[in-house]
Every structure is written in structure tokens, then in C-alpha cells.
Amino acid sequence: MRKQLQRLLQERIELYTSDNQERSERKSHLKNELMRSRAAEIVRVNAAGKVHSRKKEDSDTILTYQVHLQYLLKQDDSFYIEEEMEERQARFRDGYLVDECELLPSFESEEEPLKCDTGAERLAYKYERMKAVQYAERWWNEFNPVYYKFTDDCTNYISQCLHAGGIPMWGAPNKSKGWWIRGKSWSYTWTTAHSLYYLLKAGTSIRTKQVESARELNLGDIICIDFEGDGRFDHNLIVTAKDQDGMPLVNAHTMNSRHRYWSYEDSTRYTPNIVYKFFKILDGG
Structure with a gap:
């Protein structure tokens, strides 16, 4: 599985550094479009992976893993690093990758009323x-x-x-x-x-x-x-x-x-x- 994970990470790197507008993954397209609109470019991408779980479904192996992406960005004469974590899942059959996708977060953990009681006296504090x-x-x-x-x-x-x-x-x-x-x-x-x-x-x-x-x-x-x-x-x-x-x-x-x-x-x-x-x-x- 280590070699398979390394191959998946290399695909992540190639995806985000490619300028190919025909790619099907919307996120990579959006990332490249955003870089162009900011007059910035992705100089380099590093990707490190960590397997969270591995399970069997009939003849398939399901791998859930996390990718830590680091983008070295150049904007005019300045460089800075943007970092991002992705949760992903890959399906292998007979040792070959047959499906791979990002596991998207929901952003919310519980339902809450549209408005809460925000009434309070002004609290004294210094915001550092x-x-x-x-x-x-x-x-x-x-x-x-x-x-x-x-x-x-x-x-x-x-x-x-x-x-x-x-x-x-x-x-x-x-x-x-x-x-x-x-x-x-x-x-x-x-x-x-x-x-x-x-x-x-x-x-x-x-x-x-x-x-x-x-x-x-x-x-x-x-x-x-x-x-x-x-x-x-x-x-x-x-x-x-x-x-x-x-x-x-x-x-x-x-x-x-x-x-x-x-x-x-x-x-x-x-x-x-x-x-x-x-x-x-x-x-x-």
C-alpha cells in the first residue's frame, strides 16, 4: 500500500501544477483559475500522506487517507507557503486504482436556532x-x-x-x-x-x-x-x-x-x- 499511496500523492502534485483546462476535477481547475486572477503562480507542490483506515469489500480494498498539501506560491517578487489538508478515499481492485475522491466536510456539527440571545452588557477586555x-x-x-x-x-x-x-x-x-x-x-x-x-x-x-x-x-x-x-x-x-x-x-x-x-x-x-x-x-x- 505504501507504493500505491506514493502514486496517489504524485497524482495530487501533478494535478495542482497542471494548467490543463480539460481536467475533470473542479477543485484543481478553481485553484489554477484563482492563481491567474491574483497574478500568482504555483511554483512547487509538496504532498505527504497518512493512511487513516483500510478495509476490504469483496475483492476491493478501500483506503481512507489524509493528504497534507504545501503550495509554494510566487506573487510578484514575494514567495509564501499555503497549506491545506484533504481527506480522500481510494478504491483498489486486484492492485489497481479504480476510483478515488475527496471526502468533503459538512462544516456544521449540530443544528442551532437561526438567532441566539446575543444580548449582554459590554465586556471589558483588550483584544491582543x-x-x-x-x-x-x-x-x-x-x-x-x-x-x-x-x-x-x-x-x-x-x-x-x-x-x-x-x-x-x-x-x-x-x-x-x-x-x-x-x-x-x-x-x-x-x-x-x-x-x-x-x-x-x-x-x-x-x-x-x-x-x-x-x-x-x-x-x-x-x-x-x-x-x-x-x-x-x-x-x-x-x-x-x-x-x-x-x-x-x-x-x-x-x-x-x-x-x-x-x-x-x-x-x-x-x-x-x-x-x-x-x-x-x-x-x-
């Missing part, structure tokens, strides 16, 4: 955005054992980053109120994208300023994404760097990513109806 960024960098591809581990972890990760930046929890033990986590219990706003969006929009306990463009954001600020444009927000990102043009590069969980371009145009979830909301995180009090 570099501590939030340092936390985001440290845990972008791992789970902090201090917190409960979620399968769909995007909002839990962002909440942890904000808390590391000095924003206090409040509202426990009411799941529909406040912003908090304790052991195996938590508020909707801590763990679900749509509820965190409402909390940031309210700008009370977490003081925010909503701005019109990604360019206005600084390190430690937050982007909320509604992929379908249906009014329900699906994903959250934290700004951890800027590119040569001053545009945000972001970290995220669920599909773990580091220094990814903010617009997510290379995501398989991307649609022409996508909606972004941009929040500057301010000091409280």
Missing part, C-alpha cells in the same frame, strides 16, 4: 490580535486537547482563537445564550458558524466593526462565509497574514488550511452566490 494569530498558527492542523474535539470544527477553532486573544466567555450554562464552552457543553455561538455570525454582527459582548471589503481587515479579524447565498452562514475564517497586494490570507479548520486566500474561490463549496461578511475585532468595554 497577535496572540489570536499565534494561536491560529499553532493549532491550524491540530486539536488543542484542552477543548472538546469536534468533527466539524471550523467555528470551535475560531472561537478558541478569539478567546486566546483575550475575549472572555460568558453565558454558561445556557446553550442559547452567550459565548462559552465547558467540557462537553457549549453555546451555539461557540461551535456553529451561523450563530457566531449573529454574535459578531450584534457587536456587543464581542465588540466588532463590520466593514465592506476584505482589504480593510487586519490580522486577527474574522470573515464569515455563506457559500450558497441563502442567508445561512456556513464557515468562519481568521486573518493570519497578508499577500503582496495587502489581501488577507486565512487559517481555518474542518478542511484545515493555513495562509489560504480569503475568497475561497478554489473551494468545492464555492458558488457564484457566495456572500462574505467582514468583521474587525475591537477592544471591549
Whole structure:
């Protein structure tokens, strides 16, 4: 299986460095299109794989594995590294690959009301955005054992980053109120994208300023994404760097990513109806 995994990883590298517009995989096409629109290019791709599980189905062998992709990108005279994790599954029959695909995340782990109780007095805190960024960098591809581990972890990760930046929890033990986590219990706003969006929009306990463009954001600020444009927000990102043009590069969980371009145009979830909301995180009090 080691040789088979090495072959699959080589195919990943060839896919993302190819400029072939006839390729059937939408994600690689989107990645190449995004690079062109940014006047950037993929100089090199490294791929490392780790097998999660192996099972037999009749004469087939099903291999579930994780790929850690590192892109060396060149934009004008600057270079930087973007990192991304993919969960994939391959089917082998008589030693030959017959099918291979990406296992797409759902981005949400539980249902929550469309609106939570975001009412609170203004909390006093100083937002130390570099501590939030340092936390985001440290845990972008791992789970902090201090917190409960979620399968769909995007909002839990962002909440942890904000808390590391000095924003206090409040509202426990009411799941529909406040912003908090304790052991195996938590508020909707801590763990679900749509509820965190409402909390940031309210700008009370977490003081925010909503701005019109990604360019206005600084390190430690937050982007909320509604992929379908249906009014329900699906994903959250934290700004951890800027590119040569001053545009945000972001970290995220669920599909773990580091220094990814903010617009997510290379995501398989991307649609022409996508909606972004941009929040500057301010000091409280």
C-alpha cells in the first residue's frame, strides 16, 4: 500500500501544477483559475500522506487517507507557503486504482436556532490580535486537547482563537445564550458558524466593526462565509497574514488550511452566490 499511496500523492502534485483546462476535477481547475486572477503562480507542490483506515469489500480494498498539501506560491517578487489538508478515499481492485475522491466536510456539527440571545452588557477586555494569530498558527492542523474535539470544527477553532486573544466567555450554562464552552457543553455561538455570525454582527459582548471589503481587515479579524447565498452562514475564517497586494490570507479548520486566500474561490463549496461578511475585532468595554 505504501507504493500505491506514493502514486496517489504524485497524482495530487501533478494535478495542482497542471494548467490543463480539460481536467475533470473542479477543485484543481478553481485553484489554477484563482492563481491567474491574483497574478500568482504555483511554483512547487509538496504532498505527504497518512493512511487513516483500510478495509476490504469483496475483492476491493478501500483506503481512507489524509493528504497534507504545501503550495509554494510566487506573487510578484514575494514567495509564501499555503497549506491545506484533504481527506480522500481510494478504491483498489486486484492492485489497481479504480476510483478515488475527496471526502468533503459538512462544516456544521449540530443544528442551532437561526438567532441566539446575543444580548449582554459590554465586556471589558483588550483584544491582543497577535496572540489570536499565534494561536491560529499553532493549532491550524491540530486539536488543542484542552477543548472538546469536534468533527466539524471550523467555528470551535475560531472561537478558541478569539478567546486566546483575550475575549472572555460568558453565558454558561445556557446553550442559547452567550459565548462559552465547558467540557462537553457549549453555546451555539461557540461551535456553529451561523450563530457566531449573529454574535459578531450584534457587536456587543464581542465588540466588532463590520466593514465592506476584505482589504480593510487586519490580522486577527474574522470573515464569515455563506457559500450558497441563502442567508445561512456556513464557515468562519481568521486573518493570519497578508499577500503582496495587502489581501488577507486565512487559517481555518474542518478542511484545515493555513495562509489560504480569503475568497475561497478554489473551494468545492464555492458558488457564484457566495456572500462574505467582514468583521474587525475591537477592544471591549
